[in-house]
Amino acid sequence: xxxxxxxxxxxxxxxxxxxxxxxxxxWEGRYxxxxxxxxxxxxxxxxxxxxxxxxxxxxxRNKPSKGSTGIELxxxxxxxxxxxxxxxIPKWLNYSVRRRDEALIMxxxxxxxxxxxxxxxxxxxxxxxxxxxxxxxxxxxxxxxxQGYVHRDVRIPNVMQQDGxxxxxxxxxxxxxxxxxxxxxxxxxxxxxxxxxxxxASAIKRRMRSPLxxxxxxxxxxxxxxxxYAGYEHPEGQPEKTWEEELSLQSEVQWFISKLLHDESAxxxxxxxxxxxxxxxxxxxxxxxxxx
Numbered sequence: 666x667x668x669x670x671x672x673x674x675x676x677x678x679x680x681x682x683x684x685x686x687x688x689x690x691x692w693e694g695r696y697x698x699x700x701x702x703x704x705x706x707x708x709x710x711x712x713x714x715x716x717x718x719x720x721x722x723x724x725x726r727n728k729p730s731k732g733s734t735g736i737e738l739x740x741x742x743x744x745x746x747x748x749x750x751x752x753x754i755p756k757w758l759n760y761s762v763r764r765r766d767e768a769l770i771m772x773x774x775x776x777x778x779x780x781x782x783x784x785x786x787x788x789x790x791x792x793x794x795x796x797x798x799x800x801x802x803x804x805x806x807x808x809x810x811x812q813g814y815v816h817r818d819v820r821i822p823n824v825m826q827q828d829g830x831x832x833x834x835x836x837x838x839x840x841x842x843x844x845x846x847x848x849x850x851x852x853x854x855x856x857x858x859x860x861x862x863x864x865x866a867s868a869i870k871r872r873m874r875s876p877l878x879x880x881x882x883x884x885x886x887x888x889x890x891x892x893x894y895a896g897y898e899h900p901e902g903q904p905e906k907t908w909e910e911e912l913s914l915q916s917e918v919q920w921f922i923s924k925l926l927h928d929e930s931a932x933x934x935x936x937x938x939x940x941x942x943x944x945x946x947x948x949x950x951x952x953x954x955x956x957x
Contacts, residue, residue: 682729685709691716692768693761696724704728707735707853708837712773715758722758723773726766734853736767742837743769745814753805753832774834776827779892783821789896792918793949798824798892799885800946801831803939806885810878810935814839817874819884821891844876879929882938886925921945 686709690698695716702710702723713724725742727735746757746769756772779798782788790798802824809816816823817838825832838854840846851857856874872883893912899905909919921942924931932938 683709686711686726692724693763696722696761696768696770698724705837707731707738713770715770721773721775723755723771725769725771727768729766731853734849737850738837738853739767739769742839745836745839746771749809749812749814751805751808753801753830754809754836755832755834774825774827774832776825776832778834779821779824779826779888782826783891783895790892792893792912792914793946793953795889795892796918796921796942796946796949798831799889800939800942802833802885802888803935803942805833806878806881807935807939809833809839810842810881813842815842815876815878816881816884817876819873819881819888821888824888838874840876842876842878877929878935879931882925882929882931882935886922889922889925915949917945917948 683704685701685704686692686698688698688700692698692713696713697716699712699714699721702712704710707728709726709728711724711726713722714720715722725739727739729735740760743757743760746755747760749757755774757769758772759770761768761770777786802819806816806819816833816836817840818835819833823833823835825834846854846856848857854874855870869887873880873887875883890908890912893908893914897911899911905911909923912919914922925938932941
């Protein structure tokens with residue numbers, strides 16, 4: 666009984682500590698909070714105005730209730746982002762400390778993510794359009810891998826669209842290729858040995874969290890399936906089948922996606938993956954023109 670009361674009291678205290686910053690609050694005399702964009706397990710994201718320049722930025726604050734773990738994750742993300750410079754990855758702008766709170770300030774990408782487009786706007790994609798999205802994402806991923814990092818979270822919520830351009834966002838789970846995270850962070854992220862269950866959803870998580878480029882290839886393959894199923898209607902009363910059986914894909918498209926999903930040694934580098942996709946898209950274009 667006392668344990669339940671103590672647990673409930675902790676929940677109340679944590680909720681109070683994590684209460685979002687309100688619009689109009691000035692962070693460290695420079696950044697005016699405009700609105701809350703979202704809240705994750707360890708951080709809160711806000712659109713803010715940089716009062717020194719008048720420009721809009723994104724401020725990512727650690728969740729106070731997560732203590733030193735939340736701060737460590739935020740600092741890791743900041744260190745990584747500050748070493749990157751790619752037109753499809755948000756730019757690092759600043760890192761700010763306010764008493765026991767810390768914040769990563771980065772470029773704000775105005776627009777919406779693929780998840781919003783699919784579920785809120787009802788956008789559907791052809792196989793060619795979905796492959797074109799993979800091609801656009803392979804540019805920042807090839808760069809990221811060449812710098813020695815993997816993203817580990819290539820999913821539809823982390824792909825932003827702005828004026829027809831795609832951005833790969835949220836590097837909170839990124840790490841160095843081959844890096845083994847400290848046990849404290851493994852436990853916090855649910856990556857400790859034995860902490861990931863054996864069901865299909867957990868198997869997907871395990872593949873995506875691998876500190877190897879193939880984890881991002883897998884993420885791209887999984888993202889492709891999300892895009893294709895956005896316009897798919899399952900026949901009523903019919904048993905579920907594999908994606909290979911349900912989706913009407915050309916054999917070479919199916920082969921390429923299978924390599925992303927199942928073959929961890931399909932390519933020596935992500936650049937080779939990018940080249941293969943370029944060749945596939947060229948063949949599809951030529952085939953379409955020949956049919957006209």
